[in-house]
Amino acid sequence: MxxxxxxxxxxxxxxGDECAxxxxxxxxxxxxxxxxxxxxxxxxxxxxxKNRAKKKVMLDAHMDEVGLVITHxxxxxFLKFCTVGGINCESMMFRRVKINGNTIGxxxxxxxxxxxxxxxxxxxxxxxxxxxxxxxxxxxxxxxVAVGDRAVICSEFTxxxxxxxxxxxxxxxxxxxxxxxxxxxxxxxxxxxxSVEEEVGLRGARTAAYTVNPDCAIVLEGTTAADIxxxxxESRVCVLGKGAAVSxxxxxxxxxREYYKAALTSGILCQPKxxxxxxxxxxxxxxxxxxxxxxxISVPCRYIHSASSVCDVNxxxxxxxxxxxxxxxxxxxSL
Amino acid sequence: MDIKELIVKLSxxxxxxxxxxxxxxxxxxxxxxxxxxxxDSLTVIGEIKGESDYTLMLxxxxxxxxxxxxxxxxxxxLTVEKCGGIDLRSLPSRVVTIHGKRAVTGVFCSTPPxxxxxxxxxxxxxxxxxxxxGSAAAEVISIGDYMTYNAxxxxxxxxxxxxxxxxxxxxxxxxxxxxxxxxxxxxxxxxxxxxxxMEELGTRGARTATYEVSPDEAIAIDxxxxxxxxxxxxxxxxxxxxxxxxxxxxxxxxxxxxLTALAASASIPYQTEVMGSATGxxxxxxxxxxxxxxxxxxxxPIRNMHTDVEIVDINDxxxxxxxxxxxxxxxxxx
Numbered sequence: 001m002x003x004x005x006x007x008x009x010x011x012x013x014x015x016g017d018e019c020a021x022x023x024x025x026x027x028x029x030x031x032x033x034x035x036x037x038x039x040x041x042x043x044x045x046x047x048x049x050k051n052r053a054k055k056k057v058m059l060d061a062h063m064d065e066v067g068l069v070i071t072h073x074x075x076x077x078f079l080k081f082c083t084v085g086g087i088n089c090e091s092m093m094f095r096r097v098k099i100n101g102n103t104i105g106x107x108x109x110x111x112x113x114x115x116x117x118x119x120x121x122x123x124x125x126x127x128x129x130x131x132x133x134x135x136x137x138x139x140x141x142x143x144x145v146a147v148g149d150r151a152v153i154c155s156e157f158t159x160x161x162x163x164x165x166x167x168x169x170x171x172x173x174x175x176x177x178x179x180x181x182x183x184x185x186x187x188x189x190x191x192x193x194x195s196v197e198e199e200v201g202l203r204g205a206r207t208a209a210y211t212v213n214p215d216c217a218i219v220l221e222g223t224t225a226a227d228i229x230x231x232x233x234e235s236r237v238c239v240l241g242k243g244a245a246v247s248x249x250x251x252x253x254x255x256x257r258e259y260y261k262a263a264l265t266s267g268i269l270c271q272p273k274x275x276x277x278x279x280x281x282x283x284x285x286x287x288x289x290x291x292x293x294x295x296x297i298s299v300p301c302r303y304i305h306s307a308s309s310v311c312d313v314n315x316x317x318x319x320x321x322x323x324x325x326x327x328x329x330x331x332x333x334s335l
Numbered sequence: 336m337d338i339k340e341l342i343v344k345l346s347x348x349x350x351x352x353x354x355x356x357x358x359x360x361x362x363x364x365x366x367x368x369x370x371x372x373x374x375d376s377l378t379v380i381g382e383i384k385g386e387s388d389y390t391l392m393l394x395x396x397x398x399x400x401x402x403x404x405x406x407x408x409x410x411x412x413l414t415v416e417k418c419g420g421i422d423l424r425s426l427p428s429r430v431v432t433i434h435g436k437r438a439v440t441g442v443f444c445s446t447p448p449x450x451x452x453x454x455x456x457x458x459x460x461x462x463x464x465x466x467x468x469g470s471a472a473a474e475v476i477s478i479g480d481y482m483t484y485n486a487x488x489x490x491x492x493x494x495x496x497x498x499x500x501x502x503x504x505x506x507x508x509x510x511x512x513x514x515x516x517x518x519x520x521x522x523x524x525x526x527x528x529x530x531x532x533m534e535e536l537g538t539r540g541a542r543t544a545t546y547e548v549s550p551d552e553a554i555a556i557d558x559x560x561x562x563x564x565x566x567x568x569x570x571x572x573x574x575x576x577x578x579x580x581x582x583x584x585x586x587x588x589x590x591x592x593x594l595t596a597l598a599a600s601a602s603i604p605y606q607t608e609v610m611g612s613a614t615g616x617x618x619x620x621x622x623x624x625x626x627x628x629x630x631x632x633x634x635x636p637i638r639n640m641h642t643d644v645e646i647v648d649i650n651d652x653x654x655x656x657x658x659x660x661x662x663x664x665x666x667x668x669x
Contacts, residue, residue: 078564090427090445090454094642096489096497104489106497110565111640112422121456123424130564132638132646134491136575144492156430158440163467165430165442226447229412229463235450241469277449302465306428308442310467 001180001320002313004028005164008172012101012152014067014084015200020101021063025175025194029182033192042208043194049186054333058191058214058292059181059323060205060281061174061221062198065167066305068097068151070131073142077135079105081151082127085199089123091306096154097131103144105133105151155307162314163240167307170222171198173299177220177320181327188331198281202252205281209288216259216293216330218323219282222311223247223273225300237277238300240312243269244319247296249276252283259295259326262335266325269318273298297322336364338656339496339649342508343488346498350532351401351418352481354434357504358397361530364511368518369528378544379530381514385522389669392527392550392628393513393659394541394617395506395557396534399499400641402459402482404433411472413441413464415482419535420641423456429643431464432485435476440485441466484643494575494650499643503534505635505652506556512656513663523666524551534617541617545624552590552629552667555618556655558647559608561636572636575648577604578655581632583614585622589668590631597661604654608634629668633659 013021018041025043029035035045043063066085073079079099083092097105107129112120131151135141155167178192191212195204209217227239238245246263247255250273263270273296286294297319302310329335336344341364350357362379365371369381379397400419407413413433427445432438441464446454455461464482466472488498498504510528517526527548531540534557545553560566561574572579580594591607598605613619614632622630633655638646 074564076564086448088445088448090424094422094425094639094644096486096644104491104497106491106639106644106646108563108639108644108646109425110563111560111642112420113640114560114566114570115422120422120424123454123456124565128565132491132563134495134497134646140492158430158467160440160467161471165440165467224447224449226450228444228447228465229408229410230444230461231447231450235447237447237449275449302447303428303442303445305448306445308428308430310442310465 001176004179005172005176006157008175009157009166009168012098013063013065014150014152015064015197017150018063018196025179028179032183038207038211040204040207041196042204044208044211045182045192047182047186047190047192049188051188053189053331055215055330057327057331058193058212058217059178060193060195060217060219060285061178062171062195062281063175064196064199066199070145070147070149072147073138075138077137077141079131079145081131087305089126092129097151098154099145099151100149103133105131108132153307162312163310164313165308165310169301169309169311170304173222173311173316174220177323180320181324187328190327190331195281202281202284206284209285209292213289214292217285218326219280219296220323221280221296221298222301222304223298224278224304225302228302237275238271238273240300241314242271243315244322245273245298245300246270247273250278252279253286253294255295256293258335259293262329263295263322263326266322268322268325270322295326338508338512338652341511342496342505345504345507346488346500349483350397351399351483354481361397361507361511365514365528368514374544374547378532378540380544380548381528383517383522383526385524385526387524389524390527390550391524391663391667392529392548392553393510394529394531394553394555394621395510396503396617397507397530398532398535399483400535404476404478404480404482407473407476409470411466411469413466414460415464417459423459423462425642426462427454430485431482433466433476433480433482435480437475439466439475486643495646495648497644497646501637501645501647502558502640505558505647509556509652509655513659516660524669526663531617538617538620542620542624545621545628549625550628553621554631554633555616555621557616557634558637558640559634560640561638563638572606572608574636574638575650576606576636577651578658579606579608579634579636581608581610581614581634583610585613586618586631587629590629593668594631594658594662598658601661603657605658
């Protein structure tokens with residue numbers, strides 16, 4: 001699962017441009033399930049289990065990561081861009097980026113020495129940022145990139161004891177867990193969706209859930225952990241190493257209370273997500289058709305939506321074990 | 336090793352405080368072409384003798400900006416001080432290397448999205464570093480350990496390089512390339528190559544090295560601001576516009592005039608950088624050491640100075656090498 005995660009994180013796939021991620025996932029689940037690709041690019045898979053499911057369970061993980069899209073090429077050969085999904089300015093200042101999976105550029109700016117007054121203490125406007133690919137003028141730049149091209153902030157997957165640092169942990173952790181669940185024997189049938197465009201409005205999950213029409217759903221995600229220096233106890237949301245984070249409520253969903261409690265009492269290492277913040281594909285899934293009972297199981301991630309997000313391998317394992325247990329509980333009809 | 340490879344190798348290496356990796360590489364290269372020694376203050380000095388006792392010193396600094404650890408908390412988060420000028424706004428979620436008992440990859444923390452208070456860039460005390468080691472951090476990292484940017488150099492298009500310490504490893508690369516070029520030639524005077532330390536902390540190494548060398552004239556090779564969308568054209572040079580020849584009241588006017596005249600006549604790309612007083616380089620202290628030294632400053636244009644995504648244009652580096660080689664062979668201002 002760690003190897004899947006390492007390889008998944010290395011792939012660039014921003015919202016609406018997930019094809020390389022999709023191809024990788026298909027190559028890993030091929031032969032272990034039936035699947036098709038829908039109009040938006042979602043993978044909709046069916047995993048046959050040892051027993052028929054009494055309730056139709058759908059697991060979802062999103063393939064897309066946050067990134068940038070090139071909007072304009074200036075006469076001097078610089079690239080203007082806007083974000084795809086939420087990235088804050090300080091995660092973008094003076095960073096290396098990769099465009100189209102191969103062209104290296106730099107988000108440049110005014111050096112601190114030339115900043116006047118308070119300028120050097122306030123973040124610049126995001127739309128004042130630009131990418132420098134080393135082109136001398138527009139013509140040179142146009143040989144290398146085009147408007148509409150996607151970029152990600154460069155990152156190197158780092159494993160240190162039990163901690164992982166990488167871009168796109170949100171939500172390649174979810175994808176890695178779901179690949180593993182599909183590739184093993186399951187007690188019960190379940191559906192798995194690897195969805196697109198979560199970061200730009202939970203779009204793929206909306207249509208995938210309509211297609212699958214589940215009774216219940218589990219969303220596998222990465223969620224913000226603020227267990228870092230300088231953050232008060234009550235603002236930490238969840239803590240690395242304390243297991244899968246289970247949500248009771250967030251900015252988009254009020255989760256099924258019974259599922260939430262069942263997860264916390266499952267005997268698997270997990271913690272409540274102690275904040276009503278953020279949102280994920282459950283926001284779209286639970287409102288599908290006449291409603292879907294939904295649970296979110298998340299891996300705590302520090303510095304989420306940056307190129308250096310950090311999570312704990314033990315939490316990924318816990319999320320996988322919890323998901324596995326909850327599939328059986330839900331599909332068997334006991335919950 | 337060609338100059339591009341040299342720049343990459345030097346930029347990727349570390350030299351800060353008592354860590355001397357880049358300096359050792361430079362020493363190794365320089366000693367192929369010049370008689371080298373290290374001074375008491377650990378500046379590297381190499382000399383190629385010429386046909387008179389007159390001495391011209393070329394200076395570039397080997398140290399890079401970075402950080403020093405001042406606290407390690409029980410959860411493995413560090414507090415650091417800056418070593419040199421750093422833009423605090425660029426730090427959150429930036430990957431660093433902590434040089435403890437072994438190299439540790441860490442990351443500057445960033446304010447989580449749900450915490451409404453804006454990030455504070457007043458002091459680096461509030462911006463912590465996550466070592467990923469938790470409570471085991473203190474076994475590997477100690478107070479006083481150095482920390483540097485973690486970024487391997489990359490090529491942008493065929494002429495431009497991005498790296499973490501191009502300031503002033505490109506200057507050092509110029510010195511090394513000149514040593515290679517000049518070692519095969521008869522020189523009108525002695526040329527001393529001074530790879531000095533602690534420029535970023537107040538031009539310290541150049542001060543003591545110049546006292547020891549006591550040259551007749553000197554040229555400091557450093558970097559200076561290159562153009563970008565937010566930067567007024569009058570405050571910077573042009574990336575790709577050639578060697579930036581400094582013109583300032585504290586610099587020797589005959590030297591800067593000769594440099595610009597030579598560049599023009601030999602069609603070496605150059606531009607001028609006019610400053611009203613001091614230059615912010617080793618040239619400022621070199622010129623007032625002992626009885627004074629006739630000094631010039633030649634700079635390589637650089638974007639994003641003091642970040643780990645600095646950018647230079649190789650044509651500018653070559654222009655500086657060509658210009659200084661010509662200047663030396665034509666006898667300087669002796």
